[in-house]
Amino acid sequence: MAVTIYHNPRCSKSRQTLALLQEQGEDPKIVEYLKDTxxxxxxxxxxxxxxxxxxxxxxxxxxxxxxxxxxxxxxxxxxxxxxxxxxxxxxERPIVVKGKKVALGRPPENVLEIL
Missing domain, CATH: 3.40.30.10 (Glutaredoxin)
Known part of the structure; x- marks a missing residue:
């Protein structure tokens, strides 16, 4: 099931969450929500x-x-x-979506609950 991250590359928590997703073997779709709201x-x-x-x-x-x-x-x-x-x-960022589940990556480890 695909994972999407609503991401701000200038935000350290957002970058940490993206790295955590990648460490978990996910290749998330990245939506830069400041540009694609x-x-x-x-x-x-x-x-x-x-x-x-x-x-x-x-x-x-x-x-x-x-x-x-x-x-x-x-x-x-x-x-x-x-x-x-x-x-x-x-x-607030980052927001991670997997299927019907959503998590706020603050702290980044919160997203592990939906993977």
Missing amino acids: PDAATLEDFLKKLDMEPRELMRRKEAPYKELGLDDPGLSREALIAAMVEHPVLI
Whole structure:
């Protein structure tokens, strides 16, 4: 079964996760999500499979988080997901997908659970 990693080559955790996948004999499809951003439906699917709320999959220290007021508790799930689509730098990384399973590679060893 194919493995996909939503990857940022500038991120050390993302690079470590990619290396771990390769050490496990995987040849993952690499999606540089800053260039090829997942759509809202894909992010919603990831959130459901990760059993997370949108803010849990957001990089809250990134400038757009504060600039857009994304800490506002009144914002809907849809608004938060839309912000991640519009500003993919907000998406926590790396996300690894294998079949119907999804893992967040923070720490990288988390992905071993879905292989």
